[in-house]
Amino acid sequence: MSRVTIAPEEDRLTAQIAFAVEIDKLKRVIRRNLLMDGSRRENDAEHSWYVGMLALVFAEHAPPGADIQRVIAMLLVHDLVEIDAGDTFIYDPVAVAAQAQAERTAAERIFALLPADQAASMRELWEEFEARETPEARFAKALDRFAPILANHNTEGGTWPLFRVTASQVKEKVRLIEEGSPSLGAYAMELVELSVARGHLSE
């Protein structure tokens, strides 16, 4: 007897596989900042791994009671919308404004590849990250901002001089770090000051 209907669980697996194939593209979305040896620009997938690792490493710098596992899940998915919307340079205010709608459209398409329940919960993680209202999202965003500062500090300014970014612009981003983690914010501020003192970041 031939099968005439697809078993629901087979349907789910097919959808999950389609999503798994799709998200491989995140490895080809290129960010502005460099690897710590300055050899090349970083892609979104390796960046997402890196900030997930930072959540494990700096867990004790999270707001009290923050669920680190949720922070990690949030960081793994936080850039998926860039498969369609591309990476935005955070120091370009025009691009940042246009990006919001593009990311929303991307979220509609990409998460919808999953079975409906998973699409909803993954989209929820992304929206929570973007809204930055929960302690988890604030900490996740802090790590997302901390990573490029650490990288630029370790590559003689990295992309700061290249894109004429100033210390006051970077310090504005440090404020987002402070809101998610006072101790990492203070440390980031030290790195910025040190980069200025060394001539790797202009005032």
Added chain:
Amino acid sequence: MSRVTIAPEEDRLTAQIAFAVEIDKLKRVIRRNLLMDGSRRENDAEHSWYVGMLALVFAEHAPPGADIQRVIAMLLVHDLVEIDAGDTFIYDPVAVAAQAQAERTAAERIFALLPADQAASMRELWEEFEARETPEARFAKALDRFAPILANHNTEGGTWPLFRVTASQVKEKVRLIEEGSPSLGAYAMELVELSVARGHLSE
């Protein structure tokens, strides 16, 4: 009054930062398999992100009761030792045997950059993954083996013909997938058969 001792919490942060700087190197460890568009070989950092995402996506295919958060943490750290030991081609038995000691030496150095408590718990995650005795480790290893099969299947055989890998060799790896997830194992076996039928993998 000048400070003569380093506050313990400052010491911890310094160690965590040193580790964070070190692990950036994982982005430069290149694996055998290709991205799903065949454009280039994959690095360990983006691979680690990818399998972490697979854990989220395929959570319902894990052994009953497996802690998915622990699976994800395990997958984020599972390749860190390759910063020193390099990636090993899993179809090269001589290299695989030599690799075990190199990875152990790497683990000694890399995890020890962290404060002792964190070094111990991260090393534990890695050893649990390698031992493949817990349901979490078995599922993590299944995903680690599933990813390249999915990639090769989607790139007309990808690195299989390139490195003269045969279907029976791949099927041996599929057995590891089955042990961590019968449903993903069955699906991987279908992909292997399909790749053979299409002439992308030799018998």
